[in-house]
Amino acid sequence: MTIYELSIISTTGFPYFNSIINPIPEGVRLFLRFFDFSKDKLTIQDQLEMSSRFDLTAGLISALFEFARNINKKIEILEFKPKEQKDSNKVNQKSSEYQGDVLITAQTETFLLHKSVREKIKLIYTNYINSKIPLDSADPVYENEEKKIIEILTDSKARQKISKNRNELKRLTHDFLDEMKDYGLWGICITSFDLSPIVTYGKKYSLEGAYDILRHIGYIPEITPLDWIYRQSFFSDESIQVCIIKSDTGTTIENILFEPYFYLLFTDPQSYFGEFPGKLTSAFNKVLG
Numbered sequence: 001m002t003i004y005e006l007s008i009i010s011t012t013g014f015p016y017f018n019s020i021i022n023p024i025p026e027g028v029r030l031f032l033r034f035f036d037f038s039k040d041k042l043t044i045q046d047q048l049e050m051s052s053r054f055d056l057t058a059g060l061i062s063a064l065f066e067f068a069r070n071i072n073k074k075i076e077i078l079e080f081k082p083k084e085q086k087d088s089n090k091v092n093q094k095s096s097e098y099q100g101d102v103l104i105t106a107q108t109e110t111f112l113l114h115k116s117v118r119e120k121i122k123l124i125y126t127n128y129i130n131s132k133i134p135l136d137s138a139d140p141v142y143e144n145e146e147k148k149i150i151e152i153l154t155d156s157k158a159r160q161k162i163s164k165n166r167n168e169l170k171r172l173t174h175d176f177l178d179e180m181k182d183y184g185l186w187g188i189c190i191t192s193f194d195l196s197p198i199v200t201y202g203k204k205y206s207l208e209g210a211y212d213i214l215r216h217i218g219y220i221p222e223i224t225p226l227d228w229i230y231r232q233s234f235f236s237d238e239s240i241q242v243c244i245i246k247s248d249t250g251t252t253i254e255n256i257l258f259e260p261y262f263y264l265l266f267t268d269p270q271s272y273f274g275e276f277p278g279k280l281t282s283a284f285n286k287v288l289g
Contacts, residue, residue, distance in 0.1 A: 002108055002196040003022075003109075003196075004022050006153060007105045008141075009135075010102060011102070012101065017141045019146060019150065021154065028109070030107055031112075033105065033106045034104075035104040035105070035106070037130075101134075102133065104121050109196075109211070109215065111214040113195050116259075123253060124149050152254075162199055169199075172287065183271055185266075185273070186267060187266035188263070189201070189205075189210045191261065192259060192262075193261065205266055213240060214233070216235075217233040218233075223244065223245075224246065225246050228243055228277045230242070241266075241267045241270075241271060244262060246262055248285065249284075265280070
């Protein structure tokens, strides 16, 4: 699992809901991702004088430092989104879309695609949280709702589809690995649409090995469906090249969110496969489509 903890609070600090999705691994650098579903208060903030802004910033830094120390964590970088250009139409649209002051955080692996995680969180907010606002007087998240939230975060539907077709996928990957072993293909991995590893094939890398490879990979840009990119990583001090392919097939969650799979090729750093990623994608899509 790559999303370890989910918390839902109000922007005033009311602790509404917390769920440990999976135990946090030791010795692994993680991200705490913030997703803001609150009313737009930029206009009020823009009216603050410089000294008042500094007071707020100092309070933020102090609070975060104390929080990190209390949970035995160390904050090294705090990244802020760039300030967007003012647009009254945008502000009005956002204010009508989000009805209350809700902040959702998720503690996750660093390599996850933030845009995909955000889409999962947005679905959870829309279907299970928005109707409960204000949080400080809301009904709790019921057991059946928490179960569905966890299924979204853990890619339950995508995993079930792979499990249902495991024999055919195993046969295909065996053939591909045998065909391309002399060209430097070491392993194959299928991930969910936020890049969470689901299954690996080949003798060289286990599922935990796939996690380790992804933890050491560089920045991953947006990839268009049926396209692929190459990135460098390493595993046990061994250099490795990773081909990341975005499929155009996957699962649709609650008839709203389409989540395509990614196919990963773990290869020799000097290897080049030409159009082989397209061949593999076509074969996998026929099974998982």
